[in-house]
Amino acid sequence: MRRSLLLLASLATMGAAPTDETSPQPVSVALAAGPAHDAVLSTLLRPYADATATALATPPWDSSADGLRKLLAGHGADLLLLDGALLAQLCRTQLLEKLDWTALGAAGLPRERFAAGASSDCGLGAYVSATVLAWDRQKLVGWPGWPDFWDVAKHPGRRALHRGARGNLEVALMADGVAMADVYRTLRSADGVDRAFRKLDQLKPYVLWWDKPDQPAQLLATSKVLLTTAPADSLPDGPAAHTGVQWAGSLQEVTSWARPADAPHRRGALAALVTALDPARAAIFARATRLVPATKAAVAMLPARDEQGALAIDEGFWADNGDKLEARFAGWVSK
Numbered sequence: 001m002r003r004s005l006l007l008l009a010s011l012a013t014m015g016a017a018p019t020d021e022t023s024p025q026p027v028s029v030a031l032a033a034g035p036a037h038d039a040v041l042s043t044l045l046r047p048y049a050d051a052t053a054t055a056l057a058t059p060p061w062d063s064s065a066d067g068l069r070k071l072l073a074g075h076g077a078d079l080l081l082l083d084g085a086l087l088a089q090l091c092r093t094q095l096l097e098k099l100d101w102t103a104l105g106a107a108g109l110p111r112e113r114f115a116a117g118a119s120s121d122c123g124l125g126a127y128v129s130a131t132v133l134a135w136d137r138q139k140l141v142g143w144p145g146w147p148d149f150w151d152v153a154k155h156p157g158r159r160a161l162h163r164g165a166r167g168n169l170e171v172a173l174m175a176d177g178v179a180m181a182d183v184y185r186t187l188r189s190a191d192g193v194d195r196a197f198r199k200l201d202q203l204k205p206y207v208l209w210w211d212k213p214d215q216p217a218q219l220l221a222t223s224k225v226l227l228t229t230a231p232a233d234s235l236p237d238g239p240a241a242h243t244g245v246q247w248a249g250s251l252q253e254v255t256s257w258a259r260p261a262d263a264p265h266r267r268g269a270l271a272a273l274v275t276a277l278d279p280a281r282a283a284i285f286a287r288a289t290r291l292v293p294a295t296k297a298a299v300a301m302l303p304a305r306d307e308q309g310a311l312a313i314d315e316g317f318w319a320d321n322g323d324k325l326e327a328r329f330a331g332w333v334s335k
Contacts, residue, residue: 026055027268030071031081033061034213035233036127036255036289040081043285044126048275054268072096072260078269080258081126084315085166085322087256091122092319097259098122108274117312118294123256124273125294127285130232130310131167131253133246136220140227146175146249149227150199152206157226160219163209165329166318167251170311171229172199174249184314193325197332209333217243232290253313254294 027049031040041058049056059076062068070076072095082090090096098121101111111119118125135144140155148155149171161168170183176199178186186192208225210216216230220243232250235243257273259266275281282298285291293299318325 026057027079027265027272028057028059028077029079029081029272030059030061030077032063035231036129036291039285039288040126043281043288044276045272047281048272051275052271073262077260078263078265079272080260081255082123082258083255084253084313085318087120087123087258088315088319090258091120095261096122097261097263099124107270109277113277113295113297115294115296115299118254118256120256123254123258124277125254125256126276127255127282127289127294128292129253129255130247130250130290130292131162131229132232132235132250133227134216134220134230134235135227135244135246136223136225137242137244139223140244143244143246144227145246146171147177150175150203152203155226157206158208158224159203159206160208160210160216160225160228161203162229163211163333165325166322167229167313168200168329169193169196169325170251170313171249172196174311175199180249180309180311183311184317187317187321193328197328200332204333235290237290248309250310251313252310256294 029045031037045056048054059071062071071080072090080096087096091098101119104124105111109124114125115128118128133144133146133149139157144155149159152159161171169187173183173186173192173196174180176195187196208219210219210228213231213234216225216228217235219225219228221236232245232247235241235245257276259269263269277295279293279295279297279301282293282295283301286293286298286302293302
């Protein structure tokens with residue numbers, strides 16, 4: 001997905017003109033494939049379509065530059081579900097509609113309804129996902145943290161990390177003793193970035209790299225790794241899974257609803273959002289996943305979960321520095 005971000009700036013003026021919103025056309029929603037895909041459709045979107053007899057189109061997600069151009073060009077999608085990095089990039093390049101929070105408040109979606117960090121110029125928070133430390137409980141007893149992830153002498157075995165700088169630099173610094181509150185301050189200096197890469201150097205000989213969200217669970221299930229980073233919602237649940245999940249020190253990221261700047265069906269998209277962001281419905285969605293709702297009322301309906309010390313991904317930092325850090329990481333990992 002992020003490889004195409006540099007190609008998007010030239011697309012800002014290529015949108016098609018909006019069509020008549022009174023025409024009986026379906027609401028079109030584009031969301032990437034992944035563990036949450038089916039739950040988003042079944043619990044958040046289809047109830048609106050069923051209640052209003054509105055056809056719900058789900059065009060295939062395509063993260064290439066041409067695919068995103070089609071989704072954003074006014075005939076591809078009325079709503080998008082975007083991770084924080086892509087939301088920030090598309091909002092900066094004016095490819096997403098800037099939200100009118102006064103109008104949204106009148107429609108029942110006031111900004112204060114959302115959790116901290118879950119509302120922005122272009123995004124309404126749908127849910128909060130987490131990247132966690134996961135391990136094989138049959139082979140490692142206890143509750144390891146990031147320093148244990150690096151301690152191959154105490155806990156011998158392969159590790160798995162996502163193939164990318166985002167998330168790995170933060171984890172490396174926490175493993176090296178940097179307090180969570182200081183992670184991004186440290187990364188904003190050249191010395192801090194060098195420190196993170198030096199820490200990754202220590203672990204590199206023991207690492208298998210994963211690219212798709214379902215791979216960490218597979219690596220654990222087949223005993224190819226002892227510990228891994230993983231999207232929490234991709235991991236199996238229940239005692240038979242033998243998978244440990246460490247929430248402390250997890251990396252949290254908001255996934256948001258957004259509208260392409262030239263999307264045609266404004267009223268239908270807003271009505272679908274009101275249904276999708278209903279607190280009771282969002283709580284049902286959360287119970288079916290390891291995802292946290294992004295609205296305060298929905299969170300209040302769920303049992304409290306111990307997420308002490310979770311680190312929120314700094315989207316501003318990655319929007320400013322992501323390209324150069326990902327390029328450095330790609331060169332580093334290929335050596």
